[in-house]
Amino acid sequence: xxxxxxxxxxxxxxxxxxxxxxxxxxxxxRCHLQPQCVGCGLFCSSTSxxxxxSPQHNYKLNHxxxxxxxxxxxxxxxxxxxxxxxxxxxxEAVCKVRGxxxxxxxxxxxxxxxxxxxxxxxxxxxxxxxxxxxxxKESQLQQRIENLRKLGLVEGSLQRVVAYYPxxxxxxxxxxxxxxxxxxxxxxxxxxxxxxILRDSPAIVLEDLGQxxxxxxxxxxxxxxxxxxxxKSRLFRFTLEDVRCRHCxxxxxxxxxxxxxxxxxxxxxxxxxSILSANQDTFLTAVAKASPEEYEVFQRLIARxxxxxxxxxxxxxxxxxxxxxxxxxxxxxTGGKAGYxxxxxK
Numbered sequence: 001x002x003x004x005x006x007x008x009x010x011x012x013x014x015x016x017x018x019x020x021x022x023x024x025x026x027x028x029x030r031c032h033l034q035p036q037c038v039g040c041g042l043f044c045s046s047t048s049x050x051x052x053x054s055p056q057h058n059y060k061l062n063h064x065x066x067x068x069x070x071x072x073x074x075x076x077x078x079x080x081x082x083x084x085x086x087x088x089x090x091x092e093a094v095c096k097v098r099g100x101x102x103x104x105x106x107x108x109x110x111x112x113x114x115x116x117x118x119x120x121x122x123x124x125x126x127x128x129x130x131x132x133x134x135x136x137k138e139s140q141l142q143q144r145i146e147n148l149r150k151l152g153l154v155e156g157s158l159q160r161v162v163a164y165y166p167x168x169x170x171x172x173x174x175x176x177x178x179x180x181x182x183x184x185x186x187x188x189x190x191x192x193x194x195x196x197i198l199r200d201s202p203a204i205v206l207e208d209l210g211q212x213x214x215x216x217x218x219x220x221x222x223x224x225x226x227x228x229x230x231x232k233s234r235l236f237r238f239t240l241e242d243v244r245c246r247h248c249x250x251x252x253x254x255x256x257x258x259x260x261x262x263x264x265x266x267x268x269x270x271x272x273x274s275i276l277s278a279n280q281d282t283f284l285t286a287v288a289k290a291s292p293e294e295y296e297v298f299q300r301l302i303a304r305x306x307x308x309x310x311x312x313x314x315x316x317x318x319x320x321x322x323x324x325x326x327x328x329x330x331x332x333x334t335g336g337k338a339g340y341x342x343x344x345x346k
Contacts, residue, residue: 071107072091072094072103072106072107073091074087074088074091076107077090077091077110080107080110080111080114080120081114081120082120082124083120086120086121086124089124089128090106090110090124090127093127093128093131093134094106094134096131097131097134097135102134102135105134105135105136105137105138106134108137108138109133109134109136109138109141110123111138112138112141112142112145113126113133113141113162116145116158116159116162117155117159118159118162118163122163125163126162126163126166127166129166129167130166130167130169130170132167132170133166133169133170136169136170141169143173144168144169144171144172144173144176145158145169147173147176147177148161148168148176148198151176151180151194151195151198152191152192152194152195152198153195153198153199157199160199161198161199161202164202165202165203167202167203167206168202168205171205171206175205175206176205178209179204179205179207179209179212180194180198182209182212182213183197186213186216187213187216187227188227189227189231190227193227193228193231196231197231197236200231200234200236200237201234201235201236201237203236203237204236207236211240212236214240215235215236215240215243216230218240218243218244219235219243219272222247222258223247223256223258223269223272224258224259224263224265224269225272229271229272229273230272232272232273233271233272233273233275233276233277234273234276234277235272235276238276242276243276244302244306245298245299245302246275246276246283246288247275248298248302249288249290249295249298249302250270250275250287250288252298253288253289253290254267255267255270255287255288255289256269256270257269270287274286274287275287280292280295
Protein backbone atom coordinates (compact mmCIF):
# COMPACT_ATOMS: atom_id res chain seq x y z
CA UNK A 1 0.00 0.00 0.00
CA UNK A 2 2.80 2.40 0.91
CA UNK A 3 4.48 1.94 -2.47
CA UNK A 4 1.19 2.49 -4.31
CA UNK A 5 0.60 5.72 -2.41
CA UNK A 6 4.15 6.84 -3.11
CA UNK A 7 3.76 6.06 -6.81
CA UNK A 8 0.59 8.14 -6.98
CA UNK A 9 2.41 10.94 -5.17
CA UNK A 10 5.28 10.94 -7.66
CA UNK A 11 2.81 10.76 -10.58
CA UNK A 12 0.87 13.71 -9.17
CA UNK A 13 4.10 15.71 -8.85
CA UNK A 14 5.06 14.81 -12.43
CA UNK A 15 1.69 15.95 -13.77
CA UNK A 16 1.89 19.20 -11.81
CA UNK A 17 5.41 19.81 -13.09
CA UNK A 18 4.30 19.21 -16.64
CA UNK A 19 1.33 21.53 -16.15
CA UNK A 20 3.58 24.30 -14.92
CA UNK A 21 6.04 23.89 -17.79
CA UNK A 22 6.07 26.37 -20.72
CA UNK A 23 4.07 23.87 -22.78
CA UNK A 24 1.45 23.21 -20.10
CA UNK A 25 -2.24 24.07 -20.37
CA UNK A 26 -1.74 27.47 -18.76
CA UNK A 27 0.61 28.56 -21.53
CA UNK A 28 -1.06 27.19 -24.63
CA UNK A 29 -1.19 30.67 -26.13
CA ARG A 30 2.56 30.54 -26.59
CA CYS A 31 2.33 27.83 -29.24
CA HIS A 32 -0.11 26.89 -32.00
CA LEU A 33 -2.22 23.75 -31.65
CA GLN A 34 -2.35 21.33 -34.55
CA PRO A 35 -5.92 20.94 -35.95
CA GLN A 36 -7.63 17.73 -34.83
CA CYS A 37 -9.45 17.15 -38.15
CA VAL A 38 -9.53 18.31 -41.75
CA GLY A 39 -12.54 20.48 -41.08
CA CYS A 40 -10.80 22.23 -38.27
CA GLY A 41 -7.92 23.01 -40.58
CA LEU A 42 -10.23 25.08 -42.76
CA PHE A 43 -10.71 27.54 -39.90
CA CYS A 44 -6.98 28.12 -39.55
CA SER A 45 -5.58 31.10 -41.36
CA SER A 46 -2.78 30.79 -43.81
CA THR A 47 -0.72 32.98 -41.51
CA SER A 48 -1.07 30.56 -38.63
CA UNK A 49 -0.26 27.61 -40.88
CA UNK A 50 2.85 29.36 -42.18
CA UNK A 51 3.88 30.22 -38.64
CA UNK A 52 3.52 26.59 -37.62
CA UNK A 53 5.75 25.58 -40.48
CA SER A 54 8.32 28.29 -39.82
CA PRO A 55 11.74 26.71 -39.13
CA GLN A 56 12.59 29.55 -36.76
CA HIS A 57 9.40 28.92 -34.77
CA ASN A 58 10.03 25.17 -34.70
CA TYR A 59 13.51 25.80 -33.33
CA LYS A 60 12.13 27.99 -30.54
CA LEU A 61 9.48 25.42 -29.69
CA ASN A 62 12.00 22.59 -29.56
CA HIS A 63 14.32 24.73 -27.49
CA UNK A 64 11.60 25.41 -24.94
CA UNK A 65 10.50 21.76 -24.80
CA UNK A 66 14.08 20.63 -24.15
CA UNK A 67 14.40 22.90 -21.13
CA UNK A 68 14.12 20.78 -17.96
CA UNK A 69 11.04 21.56 -15.89
CA UNK A 70 12.32 19.74 -12.81
CA UNK A 71 14.55 22.41 -11.29
CA UNK A 72 14.69 22.39 -7.52
CA UNK A 73 12.33 24.95 -6.00
CA UNK A 74 10.10 25.29 -2.98
CA UNK A 75 7.04 24.79 -5.16
CA UNK A 76 8.38 21.58 -6.71
CA UNK A 77 9.00 20.20 -3.21
CA UNK A 78 5.50 21.16 -2.08
CA UNK A 79 4.10 19.46 -5.18
CA UNK A 80 5.85 16.27 -4.10
CA UNK A 81 3.92 16.25 -0.83
CA UNK A 82 6.16 18.15 1.57
CA UNK A 83 4.71 20.87 3.77
CA UNK A 84 5.97 24.42 3.33
CA UNK A 85 8.21 24.04 6.39
CA UNK A 86 9.61 20.72 5.23
CA UNK A 87 10.20 22.09 1.71
CA UNK A 88 12.12 25.02 3.15
CA UNK A 89 14.27 22.70 5.29
CA UNK A 90 15.13 20.51 2.31
CA UNK A 91 15.82 23.46 0.05
CA GLU A 92 18.18 25.03 2.61
CA ALA A 93 19.90 21.68 3.21
CA VAL A 94 20.56 21.21 -0.51
CA CYS A 95 22.02 24.70 -0.74
CA LYS A 96 24.42 23.91 2.12
CA VAL A 97 25.78 20.76 0.48
CA ARG A 98 29.01 21.55 -1.31
CA GLY A 99 29.21 21.12 -5.05
CA UNK A 100 26.54 21.41 -7.68
CA UNK A 101 25.59 17.73 -7.73
CA UNK A 102 23.20 18.10 -4.78
CA UNK A 103 20.82 20.49 -6.55
CA UNK A 104 21.20 18.50 -9.76
CA UNK A 105 20.16 15.16 -8.26
CA UNK A 106 17.90 16.28 -5.40
CA UNK A 107 14.50 15.89 -7.08
CA UNK A 108 15.30 12.56 -8.70
CA UNK A 109 16.67 11.27 -5.38
CA UNK A 110 13.52 12.37 -3.58
CA UNK A 111 11.35 10.70 -6.21
CA UNK A 112 13.29 7.43 -5.83
CA UNK A 113 12.80 7.52 -2.06
CA UNK A 114 9.08 8.11 -2.49
CA UNK A 115 8.83 5.14 -4.85
CA UNK A 116 10.54 3.10 -2.14
CA UNK A 117 7.41 3.70 -0.07
CA UNK A 118 8.63 6.33 2.40
CA UNK A 119 6.42 9.19 3.57
CA UNK A 120 7.51 12.86 3.23
CA UNK A 121 8.28 13.08 6.96
CA UNK A 122 10.35 9.85 6.81
CA UNK A 123 12.24 11.12 3.76
CA UNK A 124 13.04 14.37 5.55
CA UNK A 125 14.31 12.54 8.66
CA UNK A 126 16.63 10.23 6.73
CA UNK A 127 17.98 13.14 4.66
CA UNK A 128 18.71 15.01 7.89
CA UNK A 129 20.58 11.92 9.09
CA UNK A 130 22.49 11.57 5.82
CA UNK A 131 22.74 14.74 3.66
CA UNK A 132 25.14 12.87 1.37
CA UNK A 133 22.08 11.25 -0.22
CA UNK A 134 21.40 14.51 -2.05
CA UNK A 135 24.53 13.91 -4.14
CA UNK A 136 23.71 10.32 -5.15
CA LYS A 137 22.57 9.86 -8.73
CA GLU A 138 19.15 8.32 -9.22
CA SER A 139 20.59 5.44 -11.27
CA GLN A 140 23.06 4.59 -8.49
CA LEU A 141 20.31 4.82 -5.90
CA GLN A 142 18.09 2.45 -7.83
CA GLN A 143 20.93 -0.04 -8.36
CA ARG A 144 21.82 -0.05 -4.66
CA ILE A 145 18.19 -0.51 -3.62
CA GLU A 146 17.80 -3.38 -6.08
CA ASN A 147 21.00 -4.98 -4.77
CA LEU A 148 19.65 -4.88 -1.20
CA ARG A 149 16.47 -6.56 -2.42
CA LYS A 150 18.55 -9.33 -4.02
CA LEU A 151 20.30 -9.82 -0.67
CA GLY A 152 16.95 -10.63 0.92
CA LEU A 153 15.75 -7.29 2.26
CA VAL A 154 12.14 -7.49 1.15
CA GLU A 155 9.50 -4.77 1.36
CA GLY A 156 9.08 -3.63 4.92
CA SER A 157 12.55 -4.71 6.04
CA LEU A 158 14.15 -2.62 3.29
CA GLN A 159 12.24 0.51 4.30
CA ARG A 160 13.12 0.04 7.98
CA VAL A 161 16.81 -0.45 7.16
CA VAL A 162 16.94 2.69 5.01
CA ALA A 163 15.08 4.74 7.63
CA TYR A 164 17.35 3.46 10.44
CA TYR A 165 20.64 3.69 8.53
CA PRO A 166 20.27 5.77 5.32
CA UNK A 167 24.06 5.76 4.87
CA UNK A 168 23.69 2.28 3.39
CA UNK A 169 22.44 3.91 0.16
CA UNK A 170 25.68 5.90 -0.14
CA UNK A 171 27.84 2.76 -0.06
CA UNK A 172 28.96 1.41 -3.47
CA UNK A 173 27.54 -1.99 -4.45
CA UNK A 174 31.06 -3.41 -4.66
CA UNK A 175 31.70 -2.63 -0.99
CA UNK A 176 28.44 -4.24 0.11
CA UNK A 177 29.18 -7.34 -1.95
CA UNK A 178 32.68 -7.57 -0.42
CA UNK A 179 31.25 -7.52 3.12
CA UNK A 180 28.61 -10.10 2.20
CA UNK A 181 31.26 -12.38 0.67
CA UNK A 182 33.38 -12.01 3.82
CA UNK A 183 30.48 -13.02 6.09
CA UNK A 184 29.61 -15.99 3.89
CA UNK A 185 33.09 -17.31 3.08
CA UNK A 186 35.21 -16.43 6.12
CA UNK A 187 32.65 -16.45 8.92
CA UNK A 188 30.43 -19.16 7.38
CA UNK A 189 27.14 -17.42 8.03
CA UNK A 190 24.23 -18.81 6.02
CA UNK A 191 22.45 -16.75 3.37
CA UNK A 192 19.53 -16.07 5.72
CA UNK A 193 21.90 -15.13 8.56
CA UNK A 194 23.66 -12.61 6.32
CA UNK A 195 20.27 -11.09 5.44
CA UNK A 196 19.42 -10.85 9.15
CA ILE A 197 22.78 -9.19 9.87
CA LEU A 198 22.21 -6.58 7.16
CA ARG A 199 18.70 -5.95 8.47
CA ASP A 200 19.69 -5.62 12.15
CA SER A 201 23.21 -4.16 11.78
CA PRO A 202 23.40 -2.30 8.44
CA ALA A 203 26.39 -0.23 9.59
CA ILE A 204 28.49 -3.37 9.13
CA VAL A 205 28.90 -2.44 5.43
CA LEU A 206 31.23 0.39 6.46
CA GLU A 207 33.17 -1.51 9.11
CA ASP A 208 36.84 -2.34 8.60
CA LEU A 209 37.11 -5.99 7.56
CA GLY A 210 40.14 -6.56 9.77
CA GLN A 211 38.29 -5.33 12.86
CA UNK A 212 35.22 -7.27 11.78
CA UNK A 213 37.17 -10.52 11.54
CA UNK A 214 38.85 -9.93 14.90
CA UNK A 215 35.47 -9.30 16.55
CA UNK A 216 34.09 -12.50 15.06
CA UNK A 217 37.14 -14.52 16.11
CA UNK A 218 37.01 -13.12 19.63
CA UNK A 219 33.36 -14.07 20.15
CA UNK A 220 33.72 -17.43 18.39
CA UNK A 221 36.93 -18.61 20.05
CA UNK A 222 37.25 -16.73 23.34
CA UNK A 223 33.56 -16.79 24.22
CA UNK A 224 32.61 -20.00 22.43
CA UNK A 225 29.55 -18.47 20.75
CA UNK A 226 28.25 -19.88 17.46
CA UNK A 227 26.94 -18.01 14.43
CA UNK A 228 23.24 -18.39 15.17
CA UNK A 229 23.58 -16.82 18.61
CA UNK A 230 25.71 -14.00 17.20
CA UNK A 231 22.92 -13.12 14.78
CA LYS A 232 20.22 -13.38 17.44
CA SER A 233 22.11 -11.05 19.80
CA ARG A 234 22.83 -8.52 17.00
CA LEU A 235 26.53 -8.78 17.76
CA PHE A 236 27.64 -6.46 14.96
CA ARG A 237 25.80 -3.50 16.43
CA PHE A 238 28.35 -3.39 19.24
CA THR A 239 31.98 -2.34 19.20
CA LEU A 240 34.74 -4.79 19.96
CA GLU A 241 35.63 -2.79 23.09
CA ASP A 242 32.08 -3.14 24.45
CA VAL A 243 32.10 -6.90 23.86
CA ARG A 244 35.54 -7.48 25.36
CA CYS A 245 34.95 -5.27 28.37
CA ARG A 246 31.73 -6.95 29.47
CA HIS A 247 33.02 -10.43 28.71
CA CYS A 248 36.29 -9.94 30.61
CA UNK A 249 34.45 -8.42 33.58
CA UNK A 250 32.26 -11.53 33.85
CA UNK A 251 35.23 -13.80 33.32
CA UNK A 252 37.28 -12.15 36.08
CA UNK A 253 34.32 -12.49 38.44
CA UNK A 254 34.04 -16.20 37.68
CA UNK A 255 30.72 -15.83 35.87
CA UNK A 256 31.92 -16.82 32.40
CA UNK A 257 34.17 -19.60 31.15
CA UNK A 258 35.71 -20.20 27.76
CA UNK A 259 34.34 -23.55 26.57
CA UNK A 260 36.80 -26.38 26.02
CA UNK A 261 37.41 -28.01 22.66
CA UNK A 262 34.12 -29.86 22.90
CA UNK A 263 32.15 -26.76 23.93
CA UNK A 264 31.82 -27.76 27.59
CA UNK A 265 32.02 -25.52 30.67
CA UNK A 266 31.74 -26.18 34.40
CA UNK A 267 29.31 -23.27 34.84
CA UNK A 268 26.33 -22.03 32.87
CA UNK A 269 27.50 -19.04 30.85
CA UNK A 270 25.02 -16.21 30.37
CA UNK A 271 23.77 -15.93 26.78
CA UNK A 272 25.39 -13.33 24.54
CA UNK A 273 22.16 -11.36 24.15
CA SER A 274 21.86 -10.78 27.91
CA ILE A 275 25.48 -9.60 28.01
CA LEU A 276 25.30 -7.12 25.14
CA SER A 277 21.70 -5.93 24.77
CA ALA A 278 21.08 -4.94 28.38
CA ASN A 279 21.86 -1.38 29.45
CA GLN A 280 24.68 -0.97 31.94
CA ASP A 281 22.49 -0.90 35.05
CA THR A 282 20.66 -4.08 34.05
CA PHE A 283 23.92 -5.77 33.04
CA LEU A 284 25.53 -5.03 36.40
CA THR A 285 22.45 -5.94 38.45
CA ALA A 286 21.13 -9.01 36.65
CA VAL A 287 24.20 -10.49 34.94
CA ALA A 288 27.44 -9.34 36.59
CA LYS A 289 25.93 -8.81 40.08
CA ALA A 290 28.34 -5.96 40.71
CA SER A 291 28.23 -2.28 41.62
CA PRO A 292 28.77 0.58 39.15
CA GLU A 293 31.91 1.55 41.09
CA GLU A 294 33.45 -1.90 40.62
CA TYR A 295 32.78 -1.81 36.91
CA GLU A 296 34.19 1.69 36.55
CA VAL A 297 37.46 0.68 38.26
CA PHE A 298 37.64 -2.45 36.09
CA GLN A 299 37.17 -0.44 32.88
CA ARG A 300 40.14 1.77 33.76
CA LEU A 301 42.36 -1.21 34.61
CA ILE A 302 41.41 -3.25 31.56
CA ALA A 303 42.05 -0.25 29.29
CA ARG A 304 45.64 -0.09 30.56
CA UNK A 305 45.99 -3.84 30.15
CA UNK A 306 44.79 -3.74 26.55
CA UNK A 307 47.13 -0.88 25.78
CA UNK A 308 50.04 -2.97 26.98
CA UNK A 309 48.87 -5.94 24.93
CA UNK A 310 48.68 -3.82 21.79
CA UNK A 311 52.23 -2.60 22.35
CA UNK A 312 53.49 -6.20 22.51
CA UNK A 313 51.25 -7.38 19.69
CA UNK A 314 49.23 -9.81 21.82
CA UNK A 315 45.88 -10.77 20.33
CA UNK A 316 43.62 -12.68 22.67
CA UNK A 317 41.40 -14.10 19.95
CA UNK A 318 44.36 -15.97 18.47
CA UNK A 319 45.72 -17.27 21.77
CA UNK A 320 43.53 -20.37 21.96
CA UNK A 321 44.65 -23.20 19.72
CA UNK A 322 41.82 -25.44 18.62
CA UNK A 323 42.31 -28.80 17.02
CA UNK A 324 40.62 -28.70 13.62
CA UNK A 325 39.57 -32.36 13.68
CA UNK A 326 37.68 -31.93 16.96
CA UNK A 327 36.05 -28.76 15.70
CA UNK A 328 34.39 -30.77 12.91
CA UNK A 329 32.06 -32.24 15.53
CA UNK A 330 30.87 -28.80 16.66
CA UNK A 331 28.54 -26.12 15.35
CA UNK A 332 25.32 -27.96 14.58
CA UNK A 333 23.61 -24.57 14.25
CA THR A 334 25.19 -23.77 10.90
CA GLY A 335 23.05 -26.19 8.93
CA GLY A 336 25.49 -29.13 8.91
CA LYS A 337 28.47 -27.08 7.78
CA ALA A 338 31.82 -27.48 9.44
CA GLY A 339 32.56 -24.83 12.02
CA TYR A 340 34.50 -21.72 11.30
CA UNK A 341 38.16 -22.36 10.70
CA UNK A 342 40.59 -19.87 12.09
CA UNK A 343 42.84 -18.82 9.24
CA UNK A 344 46.40 -17.97 10.14
CA UNK A 345 48.71 -15.71 8.18
CA LYS A 346 51.57 -17.76 6.90
